[in-house]
Amino acid sequence: MMDSRVYFSLLVLFTAFFIATHCLPQPEEHAALFIFGDSTYDAGNNNYIKTTDYYRSNYVPYGETFFKRSTGRFSDGRLASDFIAEFAKLPYITPYLQPGYNQFTDGANFASAGAGALAETYKSGNLIDLKSQLSYFTNFERQLIQKLGDAKAKALLSRAVYLIAIGSNDYAAAVSANSSASPEEYVNMVNGNLTSVIREIYNKGGRKFGIPNLEPMGCLPSAKAVNPSNTSACFQALNDLTQLHNKALSEALQKLANELDGFKYSLADAYTALSDKINNPSKYGFKEANIACCGSGPFRGTNSCGGKRLSNKYELCENVSEYVFFDGGHTTEKANEHLANLMWSGTPNIAGPYNLKALFEL
Numbered sequence: 001m002m003d004s005r006v007y008f009s010l011l012v013l014f015t016a017f018f019i020a021t022h023c024l025p026q027p028e029e030h031a032a033l034f035i036f037g038d039s040t041y042d043a044g045n046n047n048y049i050k051t052t053d054y055y056r057s058n059y060v061p062y063g064e065t066f067f068k069r070s071t072g073r074f075s076d077g078r079l080a081s082d083f084i085a086e087f088a089k090l091p092y093i094t095p096y097l098q099p100g101y102n103q104f105t106d107g108a109n110f111a112s113a114g115a116g117a118l119a120e121t122y123k124s125g126n127l128i129d130l131k132s133q134l135s136y137f138t139n140f141e142r143q144l145i146q147k148l149g150d151a152k153a154k155a156l157l158s159r160a161v162y163l164i165a166i167g168s169n170d171y172a173a174a175v176s177a178n179s180s181a182s183p184e185e186y187v188n189m190v191n192g193n194l195t196s197v198i199r200e201i202y203n204k205g206g207r208k209f210g211i212p213n214l215e216p217m218g219c220l221p222s223a224k225a226v227n228p229s230n231t232s233a234c235f236q237a238l239n240d241l242t243q244l245h246n247k248a249l250s251e252a253l254q255k256l257a258n259e260l261d262g263f264k265y266s267l268a269d270a271y272t273a274l275s276d277k278i279n280n281p282s283k284y285g286f287k288e289a290n291i292a293c294c295g296s297g298p299f300r301g302t303n304s305c306g307g308k309r310l311s312n313k314y315e316l317c318e319n320v321s322e323y324v325f326f327d328g329g330h331t332t333e334k335a336n337e338h339l340a341n342l343m344w345s346g347t348p349n350i351a352g353p354y355n356l357k358a359l360f361e362l
């Protein structure tokens, strides 16, 4: 038998060691996560800006699967960015505009539902376009320097991972407004603006970027609902535009990597990931990849989920885990988890040249 005093001293020592290594704030221990983009990643910023319910989802049944309340996320539960935070052993990253935001060394979320890379996109909605998200990040940087000092702030910013999901709204807005720009011109404008924001983050010290390409937007229930000429098919013009964007995005990132010292990126093929789920739902445990769980009209593609947009009536499916789409424009938590897994640990053909796990470990 161990002497009880020895045992006690060992216990105290062990406890002290455990507290020192596990419980005290140690900002150098992990890479922070900064999130930019649209409703794909908005965890509630739009709750705190002057916009309308059309660009918000802080009402039931959004959020109910996981959070048991609506947070402002456009899904039944977690977003891909929430799963990435989990995989990186970070807490969920808080919307920067949330009153009392105080997450500094873990990161911040600047994403805004409805936002585009172009300032004109859904401008009347008063959203935080990508460039304005960058201004909030500049405020954040100033606050971080005040808290940690110049050197530590810079180290944190260069070790961090920057997730950016943007572009869908630019193309959706262009198609519905019948933009006069040619598809090539428009794609160059979107990628030009995205690239200039990436460069500015790089100039502030950012080195690791995680960027999903665009999903096949023409296959979203909302896109199929407004183009019901052939109700079983995806809206091909929008898919073509998405593919044109994805090709330009891939080239733009490659160019940045050639040009900028230390620039590392992970381009995730969200297009293929969602197409696979739509074409082989059962392979991934889904039963329905054509109709949304929540909404009204054809494919439940009308954006009325929750009854605060377009119509106060909506239908809700019984079992959300059978569905790829939660509402007309957004995937379910289960589909988001599938995508996040590919982004985190996918092989280079689906998440490359680095996957996010590798970026976090760098």
Ligand SMILES: *[C@@H]1O[C@H](CO)[C@@H](O)[C@H](O)[C@H]1NC(C)=O
Pocket: 178
């Ligand atoms: C869109 O523009 C094209 C060419 O400029 C024109 O032919 C077409 O009628 C327009 N469609 C709508 C819905 O305005």
Ligand SMILES: *[C@@H]1O[C@H](CO)[C@@H](O)[C@H](O)[C@H]1NC(C)=O
Pocket: 118, 119, 120, 188, 189, 190, 191, 192, 193, 196
């Ligand atoms: C950014 O978008 C604007 C339109 O909002 C466009 O005039 C400008 O040329 C774009 N910038 C780049 C670098 O492509």
Ligand SMILES: *[C@@H]1O[C@H](CO)[C@@H](O)[C@H](O)[C@H]1NC(C)=O
Pocket: 230, 231, 232, 233
């Ligand atoms: C609708 O699209 C599907 C898939 O592309 C095609 O097989 C079918 O023939 C089309 N139907 C009509 C009526 O055009």
Ligand SMILES: *[C@@H]1O[C@H](CO)[C@@H](O)[C@H](O)[C@H]1NC(C)=O
Pocket: 285, 286, 287, 319, 320, 321, 322
């Ligand atoms: C809901 O659907 C999932 C996936 O098909 C299934 O595993 C689960 O048993 C279903 N739950 C209920 C209550 O039917």
